[in-house]
Amino acid sequence: MNNIFVYCEIDEGAVADVSLELLSKGKKLATELNCKLEAIVIGSKLDNIEKSLYPYGVDIVHKADDTRLYPYTTLPHCSIITRIFKEEKPQIALFGATSIGRDLAPRIASSLRCGLTADCTNLVIGEYTENKTGKEYKDLLYQIRPAFGGSIIATIVNPETRPQLATVREGVMKNEIFSNSYKGEVRNIKVASYLKDSDFIVKIIDRQIEAKKINIKSAPIIVAGGYGMGSKSGFNKLFELASLIGGEVGASRAAVDAGFAEHERQIGQTGVTVRPKLYIAAGISGAVQHRAGMDQSAQIISISNDPKAPINSIADYVIIGDVNDIIPKMIKYYKEKSK
Amino acid sequence: MGLRIIVLAKQVPDTRNVGKDAMKEDGTVNRGALPAIFNPEDLNALEQALRLKEKYAGTEVILLTMGPTRASEIIREALYRGADKGYLLTDRKFAGSDTLATSYAISLAIKKLAPYDLVISGRQAIDGDTAQVGPQTAEKLEIGQVTYAEEILGIENNKITIKRRLERGIEVVSSPLPLLVTVHGSAPACRTRNSKLFMKYKHSKTVTELQEATEDYIKLQKDRPYLTIEELSAADINVDSEMVGLSGSPTKVKKIENVVLAHKESKILSDQDKDIENLMKELIDNHIIG
């Protein structure tokens, strides 16, 4: 009762990164609230999956293993989770803000008549006083998210309904092992008794999912290009610099929209959130939606011909000039100095 | 095989291009200054419905929107593009509704408009970006949902086939009807206004708008009933007042903050060789790179 639950997505046979990030955050919240952390894993061939979860400090793994449960479809996952929530009465339940989490969580919220906040970028425990009634609440989950195209940040609470439901953006929580020797327990769910035939009305006929190719999220250095790179071939110089200094190439949305880079490389509110030790922004103006995905970087270098570009004010180094000039110089001097 | 399709759409402030005139002096957004538009992904949804109408004779496309009186603008916009009818779900009681309360009201309106074969909406609205109202409405209607549709491939023997757009690929699914489908922005753009339909519907008005109209107008509407856009109030759909508006919304906004730009002391460098050389040396010496 009253524990924190994380729905764990399965991707290519393993627990998805975003779910591990949520477990890491969930453990911190559980410690603060002095409750347990529980995981729900639903899929097929889940033998030993709990071993990848225990190090995150998971106390109980609810496992539903059945060939009909992978790949994901909405209704069976919804039925299983809804029933678990009714029985276990979690205080908080977290989902990744992925195509699965954002399909599933609203349906669960509607069925339990609970409040749900989409696409959170931060979660904090705090108190709340209802304006009208003056009623005070302790230990609520602050669900913090950008709204209005990223121009404002809203803090949302669900004072009355439980669980407090949130979907959380991939990459904003750090993936952190709690203890490699942590041991929890598995509860195997008797799947058949949780499901009805009508849960299987939607059938998957075909699926063409590409394996994850680019993993900019875990790159220690990111060389990101914006619209100011001017062309796709301008990006080639960024690839050269990135591979030289051991980084990955990222991009702004304007650069992706212009066809300079793949969507998978997009950084920001509608792309990936990154926190590398070095972020080089080349020809990026630094709109709020872009900064939302990179402002936690340890060091930022901005290269821009506009001294007033907003990105400059969060940069540690600002180089004023033409990217086409400066990137080759960086390549040249890196080669010289690193010898 | 005529279908009855209900398209859900919302009028939203255009948050995509917050121009200089929409900025207040303190750097915050003046929402009133943003133009009100047809939510972009709802236009993709409308297009999918209109394509089904072309494919399956006798199909009827009904646009349903919840919002203030002026949201009738998007109903007219839908009529100009080929929708057959529009309903405006409007009531003071709905003010302050979160997604749960909104989906409750919308689901009751849909039940009122039943029977239906399909409910189609955009994936999400750009003012909130929650993507929750679609799935929540499906749950309340007790029907299945298929989200992120890129293309409705066809309907045969009461079975619909849909291509979905996911993060790293596509999925093709089938489902019996009725079904709720949310449409992804990667779906084909909506057709533009049809000039004949524009002439036909440009004088269409909601019941509230008619109250302020001239005698001539009222006569025109009497002669041409298709020009009246129907309104549905909370009472018309029998809502439980406790379940809409602020009281029906479990989520509460605790705080709204404007995004302020954090400020760092930055080192300003020129594009001269000396500066770049020193920078690269510093980065290597500090083990940031290399």
Ligand SMILES: Cc1cc2nc3c(=O)[nH]c(=O)nc-3n(C[C@H](O)[C@H](O)[C@H](O)COP(=O)(O)OP(=O)(O)OC[C@H]3O[C@@H](n4cnc5c(N)ncnc54)[C@H](O)[C@@H]3O)c2cc1C
């Ligand atoms: C809801 C919503 C979500 C969004 N999500 C994202 C997101 O996830 N990620 C994202 O990045 N954006 C996002 N955007 C878009 C964002 O608002 C900006 O439009 C975008 O980030 C701008 O990209 P940019 O900086 O590359 O282009 P620009 O703003 O055009 O900036 C280009 C910069 O390059 C400089 N420049 C030009 N030529 C040169 C040169 N030769 N040498 C040096 N500098 C040069 C210019 O001075 C300028 O500062 C979103 C917008 C909305 C409304």
